[in-house]
Amino acid sequence: MKTKINSKLLSFVFALLVSFSLSAQQNEKTQEGKSAKVDVYYFHLNTRCATCKAIESEAKQDVKELFGSDVTFASYNLDEPAGEAKGKELGVNSQSLIVVKGNKKVDLTNEGFLYARTNPEKFKEVIEKKIKPLL
CATH class of the missing domain: 1.20.5 (Single alpha-helices involved in coiled-coils or other helix-helix interfaces)
Structure with missing residues (x-):
């Protein structure tokens, strides 16, 4: 028993x-x-070409339109102390467009340079395709 x-x-x-x-x-x-929220960061330098400016404006607009407040967008100047610090934190030292969720980073820099000025609709599709799975 x-x-x-x-x-x-x-x-x-x-x-x-x-x-x-x-x-x-x-x-x-x-x-x-x-x-683990999703953040989009655009890093740039003091000297900026038209494409660099287009990447920032298109990405910012697309993120807001596609995801509203579910995804944040921030832009940093790497030539300024705050931008340099954020760049070091994320391992960025040049013009870059990256999506971050926790420890995962998705680099959209190439797509930005390819499409932001010449094919903004395609750029928006890429942004949506890369961010949606992270939500």
Whole structure:
């Protein structure tokens, strides 16, 4: 009888531990999903060409139109202290357009230079395609 009680107690404790473990894992996933927001950063220098300006304006407009407040957009000048610091934080040292969610970074710089001025509709499609899966 003592063995039967011990085995029931052991089974109960085991079930309780499994339940707590699964609950904690689910809670971590939920918190991770909520806390890891999507940010778009455009880094530039003091000297800017028309394409560089187009990348910033088109990306900013597209992010706002496509995602509203779900995705943030910020622009940084790497020649200024705040921009230099943010660039170091994200490993950026030249003109760049990057999307960041947690530890994941998606570089859209090439697409920006290819399409922002000459084919803004295509640029918008690329932005949408790359950001949607991160939400």
